[in-house]
Amino acid sequence: MSSEPLLRVENLKTQFFTDAGTVRAVDGISFEVYEGEIVGLVGESGAGKSVASMSLLRLVERPGEIVGGEVTYKGETVFGLEEGPDGELREREEMLSNEAVRERIRGNEIAVIFQDPMESLNPVFTVGGQLREVIELNRGLSKEAARAEAIEMLREVGIPDPEERYEEYPHQFSGGMRQRVLIAMALACEPSLIVADEPTTALDVTVEGQIIDLVDELQAKYDTSFIWVTHDMGVVAEICDRVNVMYLGEIVEQAPVDELFHDTKHPYTRALLNSMPRPDRTVAELEPIEGVMPEAISPPSGCRFHPRCPDAREVCRRVHPEPEEVARADSHPHNAACLKHDAFDVGYDGSAPLEGDPRTTAGGSGGEGGE
Ligand SMILES: Nc1ncnc2c1ncn2[C@@H]1O[C@H](COP(=O)(O)OP(=O)(O)OP(=O)(O)O)[C@@H](O)[C@H]1O
Numbered sequence: 611m612s613s614e615p616l617l618r619v620e621n622l623k624t625q626f627f628t629d630a631g632t633v634r635a636v637d638g639i640s641f642e643v644y645e646g647e648i649v650g651l652v653g654e655s656g657a658g659k660s661v662a663s664m665s666l667l668r669l670v671e672r673p674g675e676i677v678g679g680e681v682t683y684k685g686e687t688v689f690g691l692e693e694g695p696d697g698e699l700r701e702r703e704e705m706l707s708n709e710a711v712r713e714r715i716r717g718n719e720i721a722v723i724f725q726d727p728m729e730s731l732n733p734v735f736t737v738g739g740q741l742r743e744v745i746e747l748n749r750g751l752s753k754e755a756a757r758a759e760a761i762e763m764l765r766e767v768g769i770p771d772p773e774e775r776y777e778e779y780p781h782q783f784s785g786g787m788r789q790r791v792l793i794a795m796a797l798a799c800e801p802s803l804i805v806a807d808e809p810t811t812a813l814d815v816t817v818e819g820q821i822i823d824l825v826d827e828l829q830a831k832y833d834t835s836f837i838w839v840t841h842d843m844g845v846v847a848e849i850c851d852r853v854n855v856m857y858l859g860e861i862v863e864q865a866p867v868d869e870l871f872h873d874t875k876h877p878y879t880r881a882l883l884n885s886m887p888r889p890d891r892t893v894a895e896l897e898p899i900e901g902v903m904p905e906a907i908s909p910p911s912g913c914r915f916h917p918r919c920p921d922a923r924e925v926c927r928r929v930h931p932e933p934e935e936v937a938r939a940d941s942h943p944h945n946a947a948c949l950k951h952d953a954f955d956v957g958y959d960g961s962a963p964l965e966g967d968p969r970t971t972a973g974g975s976g977g978e979g980g981e
């Protein structure tokens with residue numbers, strides 16, 4: 611793994627200024643994507659996964675705005691603020707212009723795949739024609755060469771009879787087939803990074819599995835990096851190399867995928883894993899996560915997860931944890947934002963358990979040991 615990441619996100623903040631107040635949708639997240647990796651962004655609905663992915667390409671629209679942080683792609687500043695002479699925040703001089711982001715970055719360098727292919731495909735043009743146009747524009751091929759390439763791409767993503775299907779319209783394709791077409795379109799420009807926002811969520815489980823296998827195969831062949839947005843830990847296990855777990859606009863845990871599953875460091879990640887269906891567990895054994903995620907307009911004090919956390923203590927209500935390195939795995943840090951770890955040293959062990967939690971108030975054995 612090379613030392614310089616392809617994409618570096620530092621302390622990114624995106625807010626929506628609404629009548630009801632300021633929604634802190636993305637509230638200071640940092641992560642990296644290295645060449646050839648599939649990096650997961652996982653969390654419940656409303657965690658800020660989509661807003662985070664849109665922010666990377668500066669696609670956030672009013673009333674939303676990126677209000678802080680830095681996004682660097684191949685060493686270029688996609689977004690960056692600095693303090694001006696009077697202490698006001700202003701865009702860095704070296705920040706790419708809107709045109710540069712639109713022309714050079716989106717599509718060519720970083721492609722996006724969304725959940726609903728119908729939104730990205732034009733219903734009045736043939737599937738093949740749309741794919742051909744993307745190839746023509748981005749690769750400077752003649753119409754004929756681009757057509758041949760489009761048919762080849764359709765074949766590659768598993769569309770049967772690609773010559774015939776080339777002439778068909780989006781509504782003649784099934785959901786899974788349309789998603790394959792979008793993958794073909796994303797790959798057609800040979801981008802270094804593909805941002806995929808829940809691309810398999812609307813599909814049934816079998817088709818989802820096929821698409822994930824396809825992406826795995828193509829990723830290995832083209833060495834494309836992915837940011838894979840999902841709420842599904844099962845999908846994360848299947849496809850991701852490293853994972854960022856988001857809760858209420860923040861990243862609460864960050865680790866290589868095996869490490870995240872086998873040495874979980876954040877109670878929210880543990881809760882997500884416990885709520886995940888597994889072949890060795892009946893539905894009755896699933897543990898839904900306690901409570902609902904609070905509003906991003908007025909997040910809880912201290913650790914934002916504390917009202918739902920089985921390990922919460924009094925200190926968690928007061929101290930807000932930023933992710934800290936609590937372990938290392940495969941030369942990557944394993945970061946967690948949970949005060950129970952020694953790295954925080956804020957008196958968690960001596961702090962009183964928060965009341966109302968069955969595990970800490972009733973019949974605690976006191977011998978739980980370690981974390
Ligand atoms: N246009 C908008 N105006 C106001 N608030 C918004 C807007 N778009 C998103 N938000 C808020 O930003 C927060 C993060 O939303 P986001 O869509 O990123 O969540 P998500 O993790 O992608 O969830 P899901 O799994 O449902 O897609 C939420 O509180 C949401 O209500």
Ligand code: NI
Binds near residue numbers: 659660661807
């Ligand atoms: Ni989303």
